[in-house]
Amino acid sequence: MTGDRSAALLHEVCGKPGKHKLELPPLPAGPVLVEARLAEDESFSVKGEGLFCGFGQVSPEKGVAERALWCTDGEGKTVKVKAKTEWALRFHGPEAATPLVDSVTGVGTDVLVHNGPAADAVVRSHEHPDPFLDKLITDGLNNAQVDLFLPPDAMHKKQWDVLDVRRAGKREALFTVPEHCLFQLSAGPWCEWTVTLVGER
Structure with a gap:
């Protein structure tokens, strides 16, 4: 972060x-x-x-x-x-937000900023060494939630995009990052995650 x-x-x-x-x-x-x-x-x-x-x-x-x-x-x-x-x-x-340029890794909840054109991104939750906590993550109790705010200086312009990583045991989900936006990635305090840009839209 x-x-x-x-x-x-x-x-x-x-x-x-x-x-x-x-x-x-x-x-x-x-x-x-x-x-x-x-x-x-x-x-x-x-x-x-x-x-x-x-x-x-x-x-x-x-x-x-x-x-x-x-x-x-x-x-x-x-x-x-x-x-x-x-x-x-x-x-x-x-301006204190974590820049998302290519890939960012964090833990828990953080705020990221994307200053480029609209793009597709993948969020992935990492494996946890504790089997119990890792099962919580894979079961989706700790699934990533992305709250998009458009644009960085916008007020009360919020678009919800909740990512469900539970399908077929997947640990990752694809979502769209709009042009020049702030977004909050919400995760449990034990969950380490990586967000990676995979290409412009």
């Missing part, structure tokens, strides 16, 4: 375990990346207007943080955080 996160930082807030109600300052209208960093591998969720994320559960030792995409209207918002560990929420501009 890459992207220029530090340069695009808009706001940051930290907290302790428990339930919290946060008053956020106005963020720029349009897409905002919400990044969750946890002190421990514990459950975490964020709820707010237009936002529901169970992300942030990737093990800290992996050295990454999960991110979700949120379209904002430029006004201050209230969000509710529920956590079982110390946490930090960082809000970034869209």
Whole structure:
């Protein structure tokens, strides 16, 4: 998971375990990346207007943080955080998204940006060394879901494209990446995945 996160930082807030109600300052209208960093591998969720994320559960030792995409209207918002560990929420501009040029590998939920022409892409979930978790992935409980936002500066223009990788035990699915778009790839915290561009449309 890459992207220029530090340069695009808009706001940051930290907290302790428990339930919290946060008053956020106005963020720029349009897409905002919400990044969750946890002190421990514990459950975490964020709820707010237009936002529901169970992300942030990737093990800290992996050295990454999960991110979700949120379209904002430029006004201050209230969000509710529920956590079982110390946490930090960082809000970034869209330039922090992970670029999809040829192929990108990540784990959990992340936001990608495609700056080229419309193309076909394949998302594939990797095998997991734990047989139980690997079966969850192949059974589709951890199937990849792609939420497309058109274009990168669009507000509330969301097109759902849910990918089902359960057919015949397949671990991959083909989907279309529109021209110049942001998209969120949602997966469980134990799921490593790769998205590969396979050709222009």
